[in-house]
Amino acid sequence: MRIVFMGTPDFAVPCLQALLDAGHAVCGVFTQPDKPKGRGYALAPPPVKELALERGIPVYQPATLRTPETAALVASLLPEVIVVVAYGKLLPKEILQLPPHGCINVHASLLPKYRGAAPIQWAVINGDEVTGVATMQMDEGLDTGDILLVEKTKIGENETSGELFDRLRDLGAQVLVETLRQLEAGTLERRPQGNEGASYAPMLSRELSAIDWSRSAREIHNLVRGLSPWPVASSVYQGKRIKIYQTQVSGKESGEPGQVLPGKDFLVCCGQNTALKLMTVQYEGGKRMDGSDFLRGHPALPETRMGF
Numbered sequence: 001m002r003i004v005f006m007g008t009p010d011f012a013v014p015c016l017q018a019l020l021d022a023g024h025a026v027c028g029v030f031t032q033p034d035k036p037k038g039r040g041y042a043l044a045p046p047p048v049k050e051l052a053l054e055r056g057i058p059v060y061q062p063a064t065l066r067t068p069e070t071a072a073l074v075a076s077l078l079p080e081v082i083v084v085v086a087y088g089k090l091l092p093k094e095i096l097q098l099p100p101h102g103c104i105n106v107h108a109s110l111l112p113k114y115r116g117a118a119p120i121q122w123a124v125i126n127g128d129e130v131t132g133v134a135t136m137q138m139d140e141g142l143d144t145g146d147i148l149l150v151e152k153t154k155i156g157e158n159e160t161s162g163e164l165f166d167r168l169r170d171l172g173a174q175v176l177v178e179t180l181r182q183l184e185a186g187t188l189e190r191r192p193q194g195n196e197g198a199s200y201a202p203m204l205s206r207e208l209s210a211i212d213w214s215r216s217a218r219e220i221h222n223l224v225r226g227l228s229p230w231p232v233a234s235s236v237y238q239g240k241r242i243k244i245y246q247t248q249v250s251g252k253e254s255g256e257p258g259q260v261l262p263g264k265d266f267l268v269c270c271g272q273n274t275a276l277k278l279m280t281v282q283y284e285g286g287k288r289m290d291g292s293d294f295l296r297g298h299p300a301l302p303e304t305r306m307g308f
Contacts, residue, residue, distance in 0.1 A: 001180060004079040004099075005057075006030040008046045011169045012085035015106055016051055018173035019083065024180065026057050028077045032088050033061045066092050074098055081183070083176065084138065093140055101183060103138040106172045108165075110150060111136060112198035115143035120168060121161040122201040125226030127218065130154055131164070133172045135179040137190055146190035149182070151175045158248070160228040206231045213258035213306055217249045217274035236307025237283070238298065245288060246280035258307070260300040266291030268306055 002025045005016050019026055029052040037044035045053075052059045062070045071094045074082070081101040084091065096103050109119035111134045123131045132152035136145040151171055155164060182188040209231050211220055224233040224247045232243045237260075255261060255269035266278040278291040283298065 001025070001101075001184060002027055002078060002080045004028045004030065004074060004077055004082045005048075005052075005085075006082060006087040006089075006091075007048045007085040008032045008088050009086050010047050011108070011165065011172070012048050012087075013051055014169050014173040015083070015085045015176050016048060018177050019180075020055060022177050022180070026052075026055075027079060028058045028060060028074075030060045030062070030065075030074075030087070033063060065089055065095055068094075071095055071098070081180070083180075085172065085176070090140075090142070091138060096138055096140065104148065104176075104179060104183075105136050105138045105143070105145065106176050107134050107136060107143055108132075108168045108172060109201070110134060110152065111143060111147060112193045112195060114199055114201040116201040117203045119201045120165050121204055121226045123226075124155065124159070124161045124164060125222055127222045128155055131168070133168055133175045135175055136193070144193060146192050148188060148190060149175050149179050158225065158246075160225045160246075162229040204231060209234045210308060211235045211244070211306070212308060213268065214271040216272045217270040217276040220270055220276055221247050221249050238304065240284040242284065243282040243288075244278055244280075245282065246278075248277040248279055250275040250277045256305070258305045260304045260306065262300065262302075264292050264295065266295050 003019060005019065005026050007016060008031045029048060031046045031048045034043040034045050049059050060073065074095055075098050079099045081099045082103040084103055085106045091103060109123065110132045114122055130152055132150055134150045135148040137148060139145040153167065153171060209227060211233050224244055227233045228245055232245060234241055234243045250267055252273050253261060253269050253275035254273055257269055257271050259269040261267040261269065267275050268278060270276050280288060281291050281294050282288040
């Protein structure tokens with residue numbers, strides 16, 4: 001099929017690659033403008049742009065899609081369908097209606113649950129056991145279009161959002177190719193979403209990082225997993241900020257929330273008489289290390305409490 005692809009970050013790259021590998025004619029790629037990156041703030045291209053340029057595909061980076069000029073540009077490419085994967089911009093009605101087969105989006109959740117920008121992270125933070133990828137026929141709403149295909153996958157008990165991200169981006173590419181195969185064959189069916197069970201997954205922020213030790217060990221464990229690799233859960237240990245990258249739920253322990261238990265393992269009491277083992281941490285100004293190694297260099301005193 002003749003396709004215009006709209007996407008920006010790493011998550012979208014396997015989808016674009018899969019379209020090319022399947023023999024589709026990608027006639028143009030729309031992606032976000034280059035952004036400053038690194039200490040020198042040099043402009044860096046989005047990952048999707050890099051792949052498109054490698055494959056000789058025209059790249060367009062408009063600041064907005066909501067102009068007659070941009071709509072005319074998209075129309076001039078004569079797409080049969082527009083594929084959208086983590087593009088970062090809402091498509092106006094004028095563009096949604098351009099292709100004969102409309103616009104198809106790949107979304108990393110079991111819609112209508114977790115509409116929005118961070119479905120992978122919130123599924124982990126909320127302790128979901130199952131998630132997946134859905135393709136949908138886009139409309140003017142935010143992830144509200146008719147469902148096309150869905151593929152589910154289990155979330156590992158200790159799996160981080162970064163690890164799940166890698167799995168879902170590959171799964172998304174597979175679901176996308178199958179969606180287009182069925183579209184071409186005329187066998188693709190649409191299912192209205194409805195709003196029952198719908199939820200919103202907003203972008204993450206650093207404000208989410210601070211751990212409340214009065215919550216259960218399982219809840220904190222899920223938060224740590226969901227905030228890895230960014231913005232990373234954190235607390236205060238002996239007056240300094242400590243980032244916590246990996247944890248393990250321990251058994252029942254009696255102690256005040258935030259109390260560091262004596263011993264070789266970095267065990268912290270949590271709410272509901274639970275405890276959490278800190279497996280990988282990074283002290284302010286230091287390197288990432290094993291929790292027990294950290295304690296050897298920064299031993300806990302009897303009154304040591306993790307800060308909020």
